[in-house]
Amino acid sequence: MDIFDKYATVSGRHDELLKIGSDPFAVCFEEMYSSTEGRVNGRRTILVGTNNYMGITFDPECIEAACDAIKTFGTGTTGSRIANGTYGLHQALEEEIADFLGRRSAIVFSTGYQANLGMLAGLAGPKDTILMDSDSHSSMYDGCRLSGASVVRFRHNDPADLDRRLTRLGDDGGCRLVIVEGIYSMLGDRAPLREFVEVKKHHGAFLFVDEAHSLGVIGENGRGVAEEQGVEDEVDFVAGTFSKSLGSIGGYGASNHPKFDVLRFTSRPYMFTASPSPSNVASVLTALKRLRAEPERRQRLWNNARQLYDGLSGLGFEICAPMGPVIALKMPDEATAVQAWNLLLENGVYVNLALPPGTPNGACLLRCSLSAAHTAEQIDQVIERFGAVTAIIADQREMVAQAGE
Ligand code: PMP
Numbered sequence: 001m002d003i004f005d006k007y008a009t010v011s012g013r014h015d016e017l018l019k020i021g022s023d024p025f026a027v028c029f030e031e032m033y034s035s036t037e038g039r040v041n042g043r044r045t046i047l048v049g050t051n052n053y054m055g056i057t058f059d060p061e062c063i064e065a066a067c068d069a070i071k072t073f074g075t076g077t078t079g080s081r082i083a084n085g086t087y088g089l090h091q092a093l094e095e096e097i098a099d100f101l102g103r104r105s106a107i108v109f110s111t112g113y114q115a116n117l118g119m120l121a122g123l124a125g126p127k128d129t130i131l132m133d134s135d136s137h138s139s140m141y142d143g144c145r146l147s148g149a150s151v152v153r154f155r156h157n158d159p160a161d162l163d164r165r166l167t168r169l170g171d172d173g174g175c176r177l178v179i180v181e182g183i184y185s186m187l188g189d190r191a192p193l194r195e196f197v198e199v200k201k202h203h204g205a206f207l208f209v210d211e212a213h214s215l216g217v218i219g220e221n222g223r224g225v226a227e228e229q230g231v232e233d234e235v236d237f238v239a240g241t242f243s244k245s246l247g248s249i250g251g252y253g254a255s256n257h258p259k260f261d262v263l264r265f266t267s268r269p270y271m272f273t274a275s276p277s278p279s280n281v282a283s284v285l286t287a288l289k290r291l292r293a294e295p296e297r298r299q300r301l302w303n304n305a306r307q308l309y310d311g312l313s314g315l316g317f318e319i320c321a322p323m324g325p326v327i328a329l330k331m332p333d334e335a336t337a338v339q340a341w342n343l344l345l346e347n348g349v350y351v352n353l354a355l356p357p358g359t360p361n362g363a364c365l366l367r368c369s370l371s372a373a374h375t376a377e378q379i380d381q382v383i384e385r386f387g388a389v390t391a392i393i394a395d396q397r398e399m400v401a402q403a404g405e
Contacts, residue, residue: 017338020335020338020339020342021338021339021341021342021345021346022041022342022345024338024341024353027040027345027350028040029047030042032057032058034058034373035047035050035052035055035056035057035058035247035371035373036050036052036055036371036373036374036375036378037378038350040345040350041345041346043346043348044348045345045348045349045350046348046349046350046374046378046381046382047350047371048308048349048350048351048368048369048370048374048382049350049351049352049367049368049369050369050371051213051243051244051369052244052247052369052371052373053213053216053217053244053245053301053325053369053370053371053372054216054245054246054247054287054290054291054297054298054301054371054372054373055297055371055372055373055374056245056246056247056287056290056291056297056373057247059247059286059287059290061286061290062247062248062283062286062287062290063283065282065283065285065286066279066280066282066283067279068282069089069278069279069281069282069283070278070279072278073087073089073278074278075277075278075279076274076277076278077274077275077276077277077278078274079274079275080270080271080272080273080274080275081108081264081270081271081275082264082265082270082271085274085275086275087275087278087281089278089281089282089285090108090275090276090281092285093108093281093284093285093288094106094107094108094252096285096288096289097252097254097288098254100221100223100288100292101223101232101238101254102223102232103238103254103255103256104255104256104257104258104260105254105255105256105260105261106252106253106254107252107253107254107260107261107263107264107270108250108251108252108275108276108281109250109251109252109253109269109270109276110249110250110251110273110274110275110276111241111243111249111250111251112139112212112239112240112241112242112243112244112250112251113138113139113142113251114139114251114269114270114273115139115239115240115241115251115252115253116137116139116140116142116143116210116239116251117139117142117143117146117269118143118253118263118267118268118269118270119143119208119237119239119253119263119267120140120143120144120146120147120177120179120208121143121146121147121267121268121269122147122262122263122266122267122268122270123147123177123206123208123237123263124144124147124148124149124175124177125147125148125149126147126148126149127149127172127173127174127175128147128149128150128174128175128176128177129149129150129151129152129169129172129174129175129176129177130144130147130149130150130151130152130177130178130179131152131153131154131162131165131166131176131177131178131179131205132144132151132152132153132154132179133153133154133156133157133179133180133181133191134153134154134155134156134360135156135157135181135184135186135187135360136179136180136181136210137181137185137210137212139210140179140181140210144179146268146269149174149177150174152165152169156184156360157189157191157192159192159195159196159198159199162178162196162199163199163202163203166199166202166203166205167203175205175206176200176203176204176205176206177205177206177207177208178196178199178200178205178206178207178208179208179209179210180193180196180207180208180209180210181209181210181211181212181213182209182210182211182212182213182214182218182224182225182226183211183213183214183217183218183225183324183325183326184213184321184360185212185213185326186326186328186354186358186359186360186363186365186367187320187321187326187328187360187363187365188213188320188321188324188325188326188327188328188367189320189321189322190214190218190225190321190324191209191225192229193209193225193226193229193231193235194229194230194231197231197234197235200234201234206236206237207234207235207236207237208235208236208237208238208239209224209225209226209235209237209238209239210238210239210240211223211224211225211226211238211239211240212239212240212241212244212251213244213325213326214240215240215241215244215245215246216244216245216246216291216297216298217245217298217301217325221292221295222245222291222292222295222298224238224240226238233256236255236256236257237253237254237255237257237260238253238254238255239251239252239253239254240252242276242280242284242287245287245291246283246284246287246288246291247283247284247287248280248283248284248287249276249280250276250280250281250284297372298372300372300373301325301370301371301372302325304325304370304371304372304374304376304379305323305324305325305327305370306323307376307379307380307383308327308368308370308379308382308383309323309324309327311379311380311382311383311386312327312329312368312383312386314383315383315386315387315390316390317329317330317386317390318330320363320365325369325370326367326368326369327367327368327369327370328354328363328365328366328367328368329365329366329367329368330363330364330365331364331365331366332364333364334355334356334364336364336393337353337355337364337365337366338353338355339393340366340389340390340393341353341366343389343392343393344366344385344386344389347385347388347389348381348385349381349382349385349386351366351367351368352365352366352367352368352369353365353366353367354366354367368382
């Protein structure tokens with residue numbers, strides 16, 4: 001038996017995908033022209049699947065801050081935060097995040113994935129129970145495992161189901177930690193946080209919200225879905241990433257809990273990995289300041305979301321959530337999704353192809369994410385190319401149907 005035999009099914013499925021066109025898991029941006037355009041397969045391509053919500057990756061101030069930090073602090077920290085990997089920059093960023101979110105304390109992690117691992121594994125232990133929304137990101141699933149806590153999944157965005165499950169659990173002396181996201185990454189729908197807060201208060205549970213896709217995007221000041229719904233004080237722990245609105249890499253957790261900083265010497269994904277590089281931290285610090293100072297970026301993002309949403313719904317696509325910067329189109333089946341994704345790419349449009357089991361309810365999705373940096377002309381082109389692609393697929397279907405008659 002070979003050690004890779006266990007992947008036979010998944011490899012077979014991957015081979016089938018390759019027969020249709022490009023490898024969706026190996027797309028290469030050979031060159032980046034801006035935060036919204038790059039070269040893919042030698043072709044100039046509009047990027048509509050990058051989570052670059054603020055379009056800040058080519059911001060001159062962020063680039064300058066990153067270059068200065070490399071020159072001043074070097075290319076990497078070569079150590080973990082609890083050894084030689086804490087620089088003044090990391091502390092300055094933690095202070096800026098805490099100040100922005102209005103939290104007592106913030107902790108920086110090396111990625112958003114590790115922020116979720118580190119927060120969940122640090123907060124919950126084997127005597128506790130984590131109640132997790134079933135559509136949660138993989139990093140939350142993995143954080144649950146690492147924590148050793150019992151895990152109970154509740155139906156996606158269903159506070160009544162959460163309430164039932166908490167009631168059923170009763171009291172075993174352990175803590176209850178409810179974990180949800182602000183905006184869900186795949187479908188772009190939002191958590192009903194106000195209702196979740198009512199349930200968690202009733203049961204004396206703690207509430208954790210991953211605002212990875214909502215930081216900078218939602219709320220009057222861009223603090224996320226908790227800000228939008230007016231429940232920030234009731235969210236005990238918040239986590240997020242620097243790899244989306246802030247255009248870099250890294251993640252954070254934040255809280256008002258007076259003992260929160262104990263995670264710095266109890267959370268393994270914080271302690272046993274190198275800290276983010278000085279250039280990353282410096283660009284995030286600058287990006288966060290820009291985001292705070294320029295709310296008009298958020299307005300541009302929402303205008304762009306509106307334009308794409310209206311255009312795609314006008315073409316008859318089934319969109320999985322109300323209008324927002326993540327626009328996921330439900331495709332009828334895997335073959336159509338893969339074919340449409342390839343045709344879009346051949347026509348100079350990159351979106352995310354998302355297939356089961358990585359999607360909720362086994363859906364096959366073309367997932368778009370908007371940027372404040374997209375122009376109205378780019379979005380018009382994207383809509384026009386979606387229209388052309390659906391026409392090609394409809395024509396092919398008709399030919400096949402006629403051939404079968
Ligand atoms: N949480 C959510 C909801 C995400 O969508 C992602 C990334 N897609 C992460 C966490 C992980 O973030 P990062 O890419 O910074 O590791």
